[in-house]
Structure formats: structure tokens, C-alpha cells
Amino acid sequence: MGSLEDFSDTPEEESNKLGNTHSFSWNFNAKDVWANKSPNYLLRSRNREGILVQVAFSVWLGSMWRFPYLCHRNGGGSFILTYLIMLFLFGVPLLYLEMLIGHWLQEDSVQIWKQLVPWLVGVGYSNILVSIMVSLYNSAIISWCLFYLSQSFVYPLPWDHCLMEKNINVTDLSCLWTVPQQYFWYHTALHASDSIENGMDRLLLHLSLGLLATWFFLFLIMTAEIKISMSILTSSIFLPYILLLCLLIRSVFLEGAFTSLKRMLTTELDTMVSMDMWYQAGSHVLYSLGLGLGTIMTLSQARYANYIKTASSVAFVNLVTSLLTTSIVFLVLGFWATTSGHTCVEMSVSSLTKFIAQGILPQKAKPPDDMLHRPPMDYLAWITGLPKHLQHKVIQLSPSCSIMVKEEQFMEGLGLSFVAFSQAVLLLPGASFWAIIFFLALIIMELCIMIRILECIILTLQNFIFIRQPRMVPVVICLGGFLGSLIFSTRSGSYIVTLFDDHIVPLVLIIVVLFQNVALAWIYGARRFRQAILAKLGYLIRPSFTMLWCYVMPLWLLTLMVISLALHYHSPSPSYITWNSSVSQEVKQPYQQHMLHCFTSLSFSPLLVILGSLLYHWWYWQDPVDSNTLKRLSAKKIPTVLPQPLPWPKHPMKKSTSQLQDPSTRSSREFSLPLRSRSSPWFKTCLLPSLISQDSIVTPLKMTPTSETLEDSQVMSKHLSL
Incomplete structure (x- = not known):
């Protein structure tokens, strides 16, 4: 653990x-x-x-x-x-x-x-x-x-x-x-x-x-x-x-x-x-x-x-x-x-007969005796012929089913x-x-x-x-x-x-x-x-x-x-x-x-x-430096002109953000870049910002430092101390 x-x-x-x-x-x-x-x-x-x-x-x-x-x-x-x-x-x-x-x-x-x-x-x-x-x-x-x-x-x-x-x-x-x-x-x-x-x-x-x-x-x-x-x-x-x-x-x-x-x-x-x-x-x-x-x-x-x-x-x-x-x-x-169509008519007739026997509905609300042998539409036609007040009661007491035949695809919303x-x-x-x-x-x-x-x-x-x-x-x-x-x-x-x-x-x-x-x-x-x-x-x-x-x-x-x-x-x-x-x-x-x-x-x-x-990003991002990094660096007292140009690191993929300097000295640093990075605007405006910001958040693997990396770190610390 x-x-x-x-x-x-x-x-x-x-x-x-x-x-x-x-x-x-x-x-x-x-x-x-x-x-x-x-x-x-x-x-x-x-x-x-x-x-x-x-x-x-x-x-x-x-x-x-x-x-x-x-x-x-x-x-x-x-x-x-x-x-x-x-x-x-x-x-x-x-x-x-x-x-x-x-x-x-x-x-x-x-x-x-x-x-x-x-x-x-x-x-x-x-x-x-x-x-x-x-x-x-x-x-x-x-x-x-x-x-x-x-x-x-x-x-x-x-x-x-x-x-x-x-x-x-x-x-x-x-x-x-x-x-x-x-x-x-x-x-x-x-x-x-x-x-x-x-x-x-x-x-x-x-x-x-x-x-x-x-x-x-x-x-x-x-x-x-x-x-x-x-x-x-x-x-x-x-x-x-x-x-x-x-x-x-x-x-x-x-x-x-x-x-x-x-x-x-x-x-x-x-x-x-x-x-x-x-x-x-x-x-x-x-x-x-x-x-x-x-x-x-x-x-x-x-x-x-x-x-x-x-x-x-x-x-x-x-x-x-x-x-x-x-x-x-x-x-x-x-x-x-299952309960739609003719089955629903049967349930409705049985329900109405029960309510009539209990005295909830009058005898006028009783369906015809042969209603179960008729099509479901005849049941709706019979309800239409009832008086207004009986129509309302019959509809209110109707069971929870559909008179029309419904398939399983009847609702898709x-x-x-x-x-x-x-x-x-x-x-x-x-x-x-x-x-x-x-x-x-x-x-x-x-x-x-x-x-x-x-x-x-x-x-x-x-x-x-x-x-x-x-x-x-x-x-x-x-x-x-x-x-x-x-x-x-x-x-x-x-x-x-x-x-x-x-x-x-x-x-x-x-x-x-x-x-x-x-x-x-x-x-x-x-x-x-x-x-x-x-x-x-x-x-x-x-x-x-x-x-x-x-x-x-x-x-x-x-x-x-x-x-x-x-x-x-x-x-x-x-x-x-x-x-x-x-x-x-x-x-x-x-x-x-x-x-x-x-x-x-x-x-x-x-x-x-x-x-x-x-x-x-392409229009306004002229310098491949994160704005937050510039704000942190601007708080430090960094000379506008270094005594000598900062060498390009031998491992570009592991470049540290501490190597960034004031934008006023950007021109001197650009001439020290490789030829491909100077001639390719896409590399400058798109690739370099992603590499700089990415490497600043990725924790590197623990590796034994070589003589080249030690030499680079010594040069970097020397310039930063100045």
C-alpha cells in the first residue's frame, strides 16, 4: 500500500x-x-x-x-x-x-x-x-x-x-x-x-x-x-x-x-x-x-x-x-x-356491469348483450349514443386499456x-x-x-x-x-x-x-x-x-x-x-x-x-512561452541581455522552462535554433508551445545523469546566477 x-x-x-x-x-x-x-x-x-x-x-x-x-x-x-x-x-x-x-x-x-x-x-x-x-x-x-x-x-x-x-x-x-x-x-x-x-x-x-x-x-x-x-x-x-x-x-x-x-x-x-x-x-x-x-x-x-x-x-x-x-x-x-382491442372491450363491459350492480351507474349504462361479439369500434359508437352525463361517467370508470388494437411499437418517443x-x-x-x-x-x-x-x-x-x-x-x-x-x-x-x-x-x-x-x-x-x-x-x-x-x-x-x-x-x-x-x-x-x-x-x-x-493561438501566440510562465518570470529580476547567448540544449524534448528568458532577447535566441525550427513557422507556433508546456507538467523518470546533462545544468545555473 x-x-x-x-x-x-x-x-x-x-x-x-x-x-x-x-x-x-x-x-x-x-x-x-x-x-x-x-x-x-x-x-x-x-x-x-x-x-x-x-x-x-x-x-x-x-x-x-x-x-x-x-x-x-x-x-x-x-x-x-x-x-x-x-x-x-x-x-x-x-x-x-x-x-x-x-x-x-x-x-x-x-x-x-x-x-x-x-x-x-x-x-x-x-x-x-x-x-x-x-x-x-x-x-x-x-x-x-x-x-x-x-x-x-x-x-x-x-x-x-x-x-x-x-x-x-x-x-x-x-x-x-x-x-x-x-x-x-x-x-x-x-x-x-x-x-x-x-x-x-x-x-x-x-x-x-x-x-x-x-x-x-x-x-x-x-x-x-x-x-x-x-x-x-x-x-x-x-x-x-x-x-x-x-x-x-x-x-x-x-x-x-x-x-x-x-x-x-x-x-x-x-x-x-x-x-x-x-x-x-x-x-x-x-x-x-x-x-x-x-x-x-x-x-x-x-x-x-x-x-x-x-x-x-x-x-x-x-x-x-x-x-x-x-x-x-x-x-x-x-x-x-395484450390488453388492447377486444380484450379491453371485455374488461370494460365487465367493469360497467359491476358498477351497475353496485348502483354506481344506472341501468341505461349497461352495454348490449352482444357487445362482446362486435368489433371494438361498435363499443365506441355505443358510448357516443349515450346521454352526455352518462358518457362522462362511463369514460371516467373505464379500465386502464386501449379500445383500439395496439402493437408493442405503439409508442416510440x-x-x-x-x-x-x-x-x-x-x-x-x-x-x-x-x-x-x-x-x-x-x-x-x-x-x-x-x-x-x-x-x-x-x-x-x-x-x-x-x-x-x-x-x-x-x-x-x-x-x-x-x-x-x-x-x-x-x-x-x-x-x-x-x-x-x-x-x-x-x-x-x-x-x-x-x-x-x-x-x-x-x-x-x-x-x-x-x-x-x-x-x-x-x-x-x-x-x-x-x-x-x-x-x-x-x-x-x-x-x-x-x-x-x-x-x-x-x-x-x-x-x-x-x-x-x-x-x-x-x-x-x-x-x-x-x-x-x-x-x-x-x-x-x-x-x-x-x-x-x-x-x-496562431495569430497572437508569437512566443512559444506559456503566459503563466511569463508572469512568473517577470516577477524575477532577469537581465534583459545575457552576457553570452544561451546554448540550445542537447535534449530538446526535456527542455526546462527555466531556460526561458525575456521576450526582448528572443531574436538572439532564435538564431541559435536549428535551421528547421527557424524555417518552419508551424514548428515555431504550434509544436514548440506544446512541448514546453507538456514537459513542464510531466514528471521525468528517475535516470542517472550523464556528463552531458550535468554540463548543461552547470551552464544553466551559471547564467541564472548572473
């Missing part, structure tokens, strides 16, 4: 970090209790906290809402097999890479790339951009959970039976054409419009209040310095698992459950050739593990005994969670498909998980209590994820933009987040969430992760990275992973990007799922041209940020 010195910084390094970064009170900081705890306890505690943070962030980000409807859309077992291959073949190495970088440098995302490859610092700013996008539409998901939580206090639960809205005529039988849970989702929770263009000018009050409560709560956590204890973190992780297991056990006994579960586990080879399915599975690997957001690198503070094992464990828990939630959704879908879980909660005794606990646990879980994302955004902005006024960052972030997320509280807000979730964010993540991988493996160098990790952590990276980072990962990410562009620009226009209230079913509609232009501009915004930072 290593000592504490292996896991802690020296006083000088710690003071430098405190001078450049701002720590938050909700971070798990084991340094505060080092004086009172034993080294073994500290190591176990820090590792346990680090693993919990990784699991809480990576597992629940996409396993709850995104994976079930992607699996349902792409045929069940085929998508699971494809996702399994990509998760462990590509996702684990990329997660392993970000964890190593984060623990090695222990900086925010911008500072990490500023030290590794300064002229690609735009990758760090792209991480912030992606994090902002994800946090915006995740706040909309939290507002949906808040609305369901508020409705859970109503008894009986409002999505248990058809609810007739005040502005809807009681003769409207649309709620009988589908299950009440889906009707409640589109008509009550979203007030969904018939297209993405209609309804964008009208804000929904209950969703706007949910967004306000979400961002105000996040603002209180940041400004009041509320600490997230281990108990809260643990409960936010394990409590949803307990609830999901209860829902799974109850759903197994539903009618038609095993048929739907068999469909989920059945692999169809015909669907394996679909490029769209491979693209969706690959992009979901990046999204579910939190890759490309910069959060994994910023939060990877703990040192693990085996990084590969930790990354594989996180991926395995991610897979188990995804399969658990998807199983519940498929079981509920099978129940809906992002709200599939909300609708399915609201149905599963109804199956438990004391449904209102379980609904309150379930949606409260989901809100806590989503807020923990949002806190981690915003923590990294605020930390970076405090270090580079709001240096003098760090307290203003939470105000700007929360106010801007609330105003930016208001578009998701409109009647077409759910369609805009789908646009971000299906098209914009996946392509953005692919671009950002591609630049991250290429910058580290090819520009900084995979071999240098292995040496740095060995020197800093004493951990030797296997050569197979460097081969994956250098060759396999870039090719895989480029393939995903090409497939994405081909699907969106060389195939029929991309479509989205809308709600047709007249027939109470989902329909597909193509995106308009202006929406595609918006999709294009937002998808390639990280690329513009990276290219913009590259041009800025």
Missing part, C-alpha cells in the same frame, strides 16, 4: 492550485480529515467516494430515459448486442483514458488541454459547450419529474383513468383510443402540439415553474455551499435500484409479460446491418458514460488500484442498469399490447419511460406512496448529475473568465440556464428535447471525443503519455490500449461521424415523433429546412470553437 505522499500534493503544489482554482464545498475533500485518519482508511474512503461519483454520474445519465426507447425503437435484442460490443470495445478504453488524464493533471478541462496541447485548448471550451447543452435539456427532464411528483399527491393518481379536461367536450373519446398513461403524458403533462413549429410561442406555466424550481435549487446549493454527504450520494444511487427491483418483480406477473421480454432478448440478424442502429448505439455509449463532457477528467481525483477494472466496473453497472430499466418498459409494453414507469407504479399497493418515493428519488438522482456537470462548468469559468468575481459565476450560470431552458417548457418543448437528444448532442459528442483522442494519441503522443503516467502514478499502461487510442478509436469515431452525416444529409429528411390528438396516436413528421439548418449550426459549433481557438 502506497504512502500518503503518493496521493497528496506538496505544500507548494497545493498553494499553486489554490491560487489558480476555486474549490467547492460540495466536493469530497479527504484532505480535510487526513490529520485524524489513518492512511489505509483515507485511501479506502477516497477510492469509495471516487467510484460512487463515477457510478452516479456515468450510470444514470442515459440509462433511465434514453436507453429504453432506443432499444425499443431498434428491435430490442439486436440493439442490446450492438451496444454491448461497443460499450466494452470502445467505451471502456475511452473512459479509462479520461480517468487517467484527470487523475494525472487534476485540473479543469480547459487547463488540461492548455497544458497538453495549448493550440488545441478549444477542446476544453468544447467540453463546456457540450455540458451546457446537456444541462439545459436535462433540466427539462427534471421539470417533468417535478410535475409528476406534484400529481402523485392526488388520490387516485390522475393517470390511472381517463381525465376529461375542462376545455374538452365530454363527447371526446380520444382517451379511450390509447392507455390513460399516454393520454396523461401528452395532454396533461406536455399539452403537446401537433408539430415542432406550432406552440413555440406559448409557455406552459407548470413546466416553467418546474424549471424555475430546478435552477433556483441548484443556485442555492452553489451559493449556500451545501455539502453533499456520503449518505445522500449513496441513497441517490441505491434507492432507485431498490424501487426498480420492486417494479420489475411486480411487472413479471403481468399478462403478456414474457412475450414482450422474449422480444427484448431476441436478436434479429436482419436489423444488425442497419447503420442507423450502429450509430445510435455508438453515440449512446459516449452519452451514457459521460465522455466528451470534461466531467470525468475534472472529477477523477481518487487513485484506484486498477484503473481498467474501475472503468470496466462502471461500464458493467451501466449495462445492468440499462437492462433493468428496459426490462420494466418492455414488460409494460407487453401488458398494453422520449416519454416512453415516463409513461411505462407511471403504469408500473400503479401496479403496486399504495400507488400514491410509491409514486412519491419513485419520482422523488429520480429528482435527487438527476440533481446530483446536474451538480456534477455545473461544478465543472463553474470551476472552469472561475479560472479563466470570472477570476476577480468568482461569486458571479453561479448567478450567471443559473440565470442563463433558466432562460435558455424556457424553450423546453413550450407546447413543442418535448420535440425540441428530442431534437437535442437524438441529433445534436450525439454528433457533438462524437466530434469532441474525436479531437480529444487525436490530440492525446497523435499530437501529444501515446508513448509520452505512457511515460508520464508511469512517472506520476507508477502505473504502466498496456501497449494494447495505446494501439486502441492511436488507430482503432479515431477510425471508429470517424465512422460514426460519417454515418451521422450520411443519415442526415444523404437520406430522406430526418423525422421526429409527434402526437396526433384527433386519433390519439403518435405519428412521424419530417423536420423543416430551417430546423435542419439549426441542427447543423449547433452540431458543428464545437468544431468552430476548436478552429477559432487554433486561429487565435
